[in-house]
Amino acid sequence: MSKDQTQESRRRFFALGAAIGASSLLAGLANGQDPKQSGSDKPKRIKQGIDLDKWNRIKATPYRGDMPGVCKLPGPHAKRNWPDRDKYKNVKKIPGMCQLCSTVCGIIGYVKDGRLIKVEGNPNDPNSRGYLCARGQAALNHQYHPERLLYPLKRVGKRGEGKWKRITWDEALDEIAVKLKAIRDSDHPEEFAFHQGRLRSKDAVKRFLVAFGTSTQLNHRALCSGNRRAANLTYLWESDWDLNDVEHTKYILNFGSNAFEAHQGHIPFASRIQKGRFENGAKLVTFDVRMSNTAGASDEWFSPFPGTDGAIALAMGHTILAENLHDVDFIETWTNVSVDELRELLKENTPEWAASVSGVAADDIRRIAIEFAKAAPRATTMCNRGSSAHLNGFYNDRAIGLLNALVGSVGKKGGWCWSPWSGVDPIAKTPPMPPSPKTHSVLEDPPEYPLANVWRRMRVGEIIYLYLLQGRAKLQAYMTYNLDSPITWPEESLTQQVMCDEKLIPFHVCINAFYNETAHYADIVLPWSTYLERWDLDARASYNLRPYVGLRTPMVKPLGESRDVRDFFPELAHRIGDGMEQWYPEKDVREYMEKWSENIPENPTTGKSGLDRLLDEGVWESELEPFYEPYEIQLSKEDLAGSQTDENGIITKDGIGIGIQHGDRAVRGFKTPSRKFEIRSAFVNRIGKNKDCSDLIARSGMTKTSNRPDSHAGHDSEIDEMPIWFLPVEMQNLADDELVMTSFKWNVHNHGRTMNLKWLAEIVHSNPAWLNPKTAERLGIQDGDWIEITSYHSVHLQEKAPHLRREDWKEGTTRHEVSKMRVPIVTMQGIHPSAIAMSNSCGHTQYTSVAQATKEPATAGALVGSDTETYHDDDWQRNMWWEDKSGGDTSKWKPNTGNGWNQNKLLPIAPDPISGQQAFHDTIVRITKIEVESA
Structure with a gap:
């Protein structure tokens, strides 16, 4: 049956079902039946003249068993109790916190017979106030995905070949412990790097890494903000x-x-x-x-x-x-x-x-x-x-x-x-942490980016793979956690090259709930439990301007053998030994959570406090006044006891700034060296030149701020004290065939981590390039045409950041090519004529069949870590209408089909020379129209 015939058959099926439902209702009314009655076991009358044999011939194959989020369509014999009015009867409502984007909204899970059947917003959350976006609504897709990893895997083929065998947790942890113990004993613990994507278990990760003795904790902050x-x-x-x-x-x-x-x-x-x-x-x-x-x-x-x-x-x-x-x-x-x-x-x-x-x-x-x-x-x-x-x-x-x-x-x-509270209210104190290690790695603290790490550790993640390729850093082991760098990092091909190279990354352990592009280049893959199965205290910066604490708690038991780092890090620490185990005295995770949350005050109505209160309500918010005009807060007599005031009115105590004299009042002021809002920053200018800023740091009172270490010597940067502006070199005087590429994210996706969720992928799964109609006309391109995009490295950074140069660059060449990619275009007025835009999140080559827009599993080797018999979704076969059947032949490609294109293949590694922020929106590209042809 052709696609058109299938669609026509489906339309007739739906129309017939609607007609039958309407006629049954009318028949019931004619016979005096109450249409509101439900649950009757009596067979319902079917309107005479319905050809049931014909109806049965055109209906789809029935779904196997119950599947989350799939609504079984009513047929001529459907009960009146549809949808099921008893679906939420006797459910348990369990509070938690979402993690399908970075906002971490409070949620309520509806659990029935041990199964999660619905997720909604938690009105107790002071930030989200009970609202929940489309990503959060797709929780069932995440939890019960048929291709979710449920068992540990070990690579049996070449790295990146996609051949795996299932192993036990004991086998996995034993092998990892042997590797890590050897590194710890080698006097180079910094050569064990932990690389996180979206991290909401900061305490658990920090405890393990500092107990191990490594400070090489890498993140994606520079790719974000x-x-x-x-x-x-x-x-x-x-x-x-x-x-x-x-x-x-x-x-x-x-x-x-x-x-x-x-x-x-x-x-x-x-x-x-x-x-x-x-x-x-x-x-x-x-x-x-x-x-x-x-x-x-x-x-x-x-x-x-x-x-x-x-x-x-x-x-x-x-x-x-x-x-x-x-x-x-x-x-x-x-x-x-x-x-x-x-x-x-x-x-x-x-x-x-x-x-x-x-x-x-x-x-x-x-x-x-x-x-x-x-x-x-x-x-x-x-x-x-x-x-x-x-x-x-x-x-x-x-x-x-x-x-x-x-x-x-x-x-x-x-x-x-x-707000000074960027996360969990400081009333919730973690159990004692191990002392911080004094190790150093150029990956964690590259000397070329002066503001990346002086106030707090922001790190410059996009240079990691380049520095490994250049030999500027060495790794013995690499552990990734909730990360998909091949799809979200600039220069996809370079990332893949380094991750595949066993000389540069000898041992790679990937912790993830799904087999993705990062897992594809690992040696051992550990199945991570979902945010619906694990513990955390969590919060974001509060828009109520007062701190709060939210609880992420297991709503259901982890599926298969999936486990959280809170659960297996203690076991790994005991296997490594040599003192690491002493930092895990708790008998289980719940005991740890009880200690962490013990200061949550009692609810006078329920009498519950600590973890019990959070389990009941999900969130606790402080009763502090909103953080308005904190610089006007008056210092107390106790604050001022033993203090000194200098000629600029700055008040210090034991050499540390605590406030400023404001007229006849001693007030908090801003926590800067001048105790004022610093429009002129002597600090950024001096720190950029590697000068000692101890005096400025002391006056600010922010003593965790630090001078740049000795390893930064010789890497001076000129940072203007005042707010100024300049236009990067490559964006000045663009040629007629040059455009500036920009990227964006849709409301239903979170970088590359949500394209595996069926409900979201159905809404957005493709990302043709956006062009202004005037631009398209100038270049002889029409809506729907295919173009080839050629991208280039930053000319600005060739001068400002010579350490980013590549060996194959030719001297005297103005533009060095990054990559080429073919995509279709859409024209629209809603973009600047000098720009071209593509959304991210698309273009997966691994990461489940949904992300790859295929009805059949496209990553067969990884499925040995899944349980597709127990957790299946027949709806893929029926409703993945966006599968691309062109086989790469652009003449056969249909608009809005396929899994899209990974824009990061085109984008060069381009860190801002001051903070290291990836310049995603400055890439210069040239585009040419291509004739529709077989690829």
Whole structure:
């Protein structure tokens, strides 16, 4: 039967079912039956004239047994009790926390007969307030996925060949322990690297690594938000994350944040934006190179040239000063510069200048700046990767943050706020940790990126595989955890090359719930339990501006032999021995969780406290006042006892800053060296040059901040003290056939980790390139055409970061090619004419049949670690309509089919020279139309 015949047959089946249902209801009414009655065992009358033989011939094959999330369609003999009205009868409601994106919303799991049947938001969560996005709703796909890993695997073929055998946990842990013990005994424990993706069990991982003696803990922070965090830390020191008080604001000025689809605060943030708009009359203005859903839902949207956000922000600052709409009192009292200094700084940054580089009209820049200032202090900026993921991203975000200081909205209700609690309320204290090791690895702390690790460990993850290839670092063992670097890292081919090389990575253990591209290059794969099966205390930076604690708890027993690191790390530590085991005195994970949560206060209504209270409610929120204007908090007599005040009014105690004299009051101030909002940062300038900053660190009171280590000597960087802006070299004077590539994320996906979830993949599974119609016309391309994209390494970094050079680069060549890729295009007005956009998350070559858009298992070797007989989903066979059957022949490819393309194949390793943030949005590409042909 052809595809068209199958679809027509399915339509007739559905139409017939609907007609039968309607006729049965009418027949029941005619006979005096109550259509609301349910559960009757009497056979229902079928309308005469229905050809049951014909109906049976066209119906699909019945599903085997019960499958999560699959609704069995009613036929002519369906009971009236459909859907099942007793489905949620006698369920247990168990609180937990989602982990299908970085926002970690509180959830409630409905468990019946030991099986999870539904997940919804937990209204007790002060951040998410009971809302849950599409990703969270797909929990059943995650939990009961037929190709989920349930048993340990050991490689039996060549690395990357995909041949495996099932082994026991004892065999796996014994082999891992032997390898790690040898490294620990070799006097080079730093040559064991732990590389995490989305980590929500920080305490468990830290305990194991510091007990082992390695500080080589790698992450993906630089691929996410390094520049934004560094810019915030420059201003604040105590926090790297701004929490825009959008619920109480009057004006939201958005630079490159797609909060309605893809933001670390996602649902908590997006819901508060909308409350601020519809309940408080706030205006939302967005500057973004691409019309995201956030931009489309804004009151105004402007599409600037890529990377010019900072120029627009500086021009707005110029306007605010020129119109005398600035907050003189805040600037002169609470910043470390004067109004005159700011006028001098911004005198050349006129709206006309910004218009010339951004393409946004000067009149609009001037008007919006005035509106923003007049709404203050209930006005706030917001930004994210759209502004920060550039080679000038640090300065973009500093320029944007400056606007809040100019109008005095810093820390104000409805303004630009922050919180020192970036996660779990400090009332919840982990049991004692081992002492931190003094080891050093260039992978964990590369000397070329001065702001990556001075305030806190942000690390520069995108250089890891390049440095291994260059021989700048050595590994004996590599353990990956919830990571899929081949699909999410820039330069996919280089990542694959290094991970496949047993000389560069001699031993690789992968911990994951699914076989993915990272597991494909491992030696041992351990089946990780899902977030619905394990323990954690968790929280995100709170938009209520007060700390809280959430509980992730096992809602159901782990499937198969899947286990969490909290469960098997103690066993591994005991196998390695030599003192590691002493840091695991608890008899089980629950005892550890009880210790960790013992300070959670009693609920006076229920009488429950500690872990029992969290198990009952899911979340506990502190009753502290919201963190507004913390710099005005008055110091107590106890605080001031034994303190000294210097000529600048800075109050210190035992040489450590605690506050500042504000008139006749001693107050907390900002936790910076000047105890003010630092528009001028002597620290970033000095630390960039490897100078001693001990005096500045002491005055700030943030004593965990550190000077750069001796290993950074000779790696000096010039970092301007003030917010400035520049355009990267490659983006100046683009040739006619050159475009700037940008990336984005859909609301239903979280990088590469959700494409395996059926409900989400059905919504978004493909990612053709976006082109503006004017651009397409200029290049002779039409909607639906296939193009070949050629990408290039950064010219800017060839000068600024010579350590990124490759051996095969030819001297004197301006552009060095990264890769080529063929994709179809869609044309739309919602993108800047100088840009080309592709979404990420697509293009998997492993990671389950759903992610690869195939009805049959496409990674057969890995299935020895699964249980496809017990956990199956016949719905794939019936409803994976987006399978690509073209076999690579572009003439046979159908739009919106297939698994898409991995954009990271095209993107070069391009860390911002200041923080190490990956410049995802600065890649220069050339495109050419290709004729439809067999690939």
